[in-house]
Amino acid sequence: MLLNWQLTLAVCGGAGVGLGIFLVVRELAPATPALGPALRRLHQPAETGRVAAPASRRLDSLTGLSRWLRPPHRQLALINQTPEQYALSVLLSALIGLATPALLAVMLLVLGISFPLVVPVLVSLGLAFMAGLLAHRTVLAKADAARDEFRQAVCTYLDLVALQLSAAHGPVQSLERAAAVCDGWVFDRIQESLKIAQMQMHAPWDELRDLADKIGIPELGDVGAIMRSSGSEGAQVHETLRSRADSLRDQIRTDNLARAEAVTSKLDIPAALLVFVLLGFVIYPFITRI
Template identity: 70%
Template sequence: MVNWPLAAAVTGGAAIGLGIFLVIREALPPAPALGPALRRLHQPPRPAGTAGVGRNLDWLHGPARWLRPPTRDLALLGRTPEQYALSLLLSALVGLVAPALAAAVVAAAGVGLPVAVPAGVGVGLAALSALLAHHDVLSRAERARREFRRAICTYLDLVALQLSAAHGPVQALEQAAGVCDGWVFERIREALRMAQLQMHSPWDELRQLADEIGVPELGDVGAIMQSSGSEGAQVHETLRSRADSLREQIRTDNLARAEAVTGRLDVPGALLVFILVGFVLYPFMTRI
């Protein structure tokens, strides 16, 4: 014969014990998983204005390899080849569907179009949309690269100041990177942190980052600081000279870009003059 009061007491005690165990387990901080922690360490910070995709995009690995993405530009923007492939596919899909939707609206209004018209326009618009998405990535990377170069000028001056204050080369690199905010300095701090964790020299890590994102000026910082760390050379004047030359190079590039934009504006200006002349001459021409 079952002793029901005893069974109920045992079951209730087990339930209370399980509840206390679950409360204590949820209250204590869990040990972080090693795999996701390492992936977070290796994940570079993203520049302002770029949004990451949190979904699993492993299924786009094959199309990403086939599309031959600009790896340096994507590394600079903090995007993966799978995200690049997804942006191109979505842009092409929008371009492919838009003419079909427009044809459906026209057909609802009572105007029939051959199927070949929206199909042909959709294919052409899909290719154009994918090309525009590709050029958008390139233009974003170019803007980010120019911003990176401007930040390196400041970083060179800060490292020179740290060296002048009798700091060591490694300490100078780390303290100079910790002074300023922004995604560029966060990227440099991440590289220096990885060098410290992996027991690498910081200048080698900076040169590796410069090669990865296509900014050779950051590699120059690593090369200059390597001579200071290995040979004990006083390089603060070299850093200041490199910062001045980089600023002059940036100024020259900005002037060349401004002249190119001004040259492209000459064509609309000339067309506007011809239009105004046509408006002025039209009354006289009609009287003849």
């Protein structure tokens, strides 16, 4: 009977590890780029704010799983990930959490240490859930860091657009030249949106607004709203851009101060516990003498 349980656990653990290795190799293996999804990204409807079709046929089989998991679309679009990649990361993390206790249980059984079967099963399920949740929280943490970086870059972009307008450049040219001045993934995303607007013959500020709705950065949508009045009404908006950049910097500074105060307030708990520990050391000799 013990041998049957050992064989069952060994087969289940080996199957889980083998499936995880297969998915990793399948993801890393080079494949022919799919032309259809790339064209659909260039011609996606303007009214939708959801993520486009999967960027590669390698992850099409995970589409149903990604819908079931209900991924955070705006956070994924911000860090340039697809729902299928999110589902793959959560699945691999859960499989690793599921297989690790099973392998340890098999090793202990081989060494002759027996225990109830319910223990590794419950530990595997709990660890799989925690690993999947950790993968989800990692995506959210990356998106929060990317959002902060994007907002800071938008401040610089506002100033650069204002300088281009002050140099007597047109609204469209000011947006394109300001995006080409700096390097970084934020300005690459902005340049990509401006190129899409140029190829589709759309207004660049409308494309910036769509990008802002897609990734959840309303500050970028403010740039498009301000430049729309300049392009359609001919208004002089360079002072408006500079004042918006200053107000955005003040908002970022306020958010950072609030975050720092929240972290500082959490430090009061261990300090209070330390006071109680020291008080116990002081009172203990008097209590022992009574």
